[in-house]
Amino acid sequence: MKQEQETPIAPVAGATLLTAIDFYFDFSSPYGYLASEQIDALAARFGRQVNWHPVLLGAAFKITGAALPVRQPLKSEYFLRDFARSARYQAVPFVQPMNFPLSTQHAARAFLWLHEQDAIAAKGLAHAIFRAYFTAGRDIDNIDTVLDIASALGIPRAPLAEALAAVSLKERLRHEMDRALARGVFGSPFFIVDGEGFWGADRLPQLERWLAEGGF
């Protein structure tokens, strides 16, 4: 207990000023997965919350003109090595999926649907989807796989299946994507804290210093 302020009139004033960290990721992104295993604990050390935002990188790639690294000559072999090495470096379990990359709209929509009801449960689902893909190679592009993963967490299957088929949830994801692009998100993982963007799991050390020092 080192709090030595003389007059703690508003002892939580500082805490309430700490805005949440926005964490954008694609469920098909290995570096997004690595970040997902670290960001909440890192943020908590500095009293920060993290808002998770699944995005579809394809939409951003259309704007930037980027191609998927694994589809590019020279880069593909490197990236497959770097995914696994970066996971070992961070001590995060990782097995390269055979079906890679894949489309993640069902996974992203399931997250959004659950998030409206229970933000904590939605993070649990996100972890389960990421781990099913990057440790067990499950085909999370398949809507039934997403439903199976959710069911295993006790999430009612029928309402989620119904929501995934509805137009409203598709429009919700499109709206989320538009907002992300408007904020400059072009890759995964992408973090925004106090207006400052950080791209890549390898920017977590800079993000950490930013939180520790209030910018640098």
Added chain:
Amino acid sequence: MKQEQETPIAPVAGATLLTAIDFYFDFSSPYGYLASEQIDALAARFGRQVNWHPVLLGAAFKITGAALPVRQPLKSEYFLRDFARSARYQAVPFVQPMNFPLSTQHAARAFLWLHEQDAIAAKGLAHAIFRAYFTAGRDIDNIDTVLDIASALGIPRAPLAEALAAVSLKERLRHEMDRALARGVFGSPFFIVDGEGFWGADRLPQLERWLAEGGF
């Protein structure tokens, strides 16, 4: 002195097995510059030498299909912030050049020419060129600027000017580029140590652990 081998028949055997680190960079690459200020000291802590290899990223980009980040929508603003922030993070002096990016064939050729005569002096020239560009914004695409920078280091101007105009040095750089591409180099900085490739100044922590543990 913790060496407790009973029969040190070949006490320097381990040391002689340590191969050099290959460090590939483009003189127009901010992250290449940041790495250039760190790699030799890092390597020296593990008894490693570093062989410096200037490359022209344009040739690699033609193969990978990559576009320069600063020419891509969404990414350009981010990268300009990240260059400067990463420099502050590494405590390396940095001023974003106005003329950016630029062509670096004269700088690369000057390095190769000097390297054939004096590898140490060539590293000194590389540092001087990088710093002239990334701390003083000098136009290192200009052949006279390269000659000025070299002259300031005591390198005879006339022989270098003659070499830079000769076909043989141009072919030498082309040959170096072919070798780099054949080894999978597609970006700057790019490191190869014991057959393992590391791309980016942000991979120096992984490279460091690799050196410390002999792979991981």
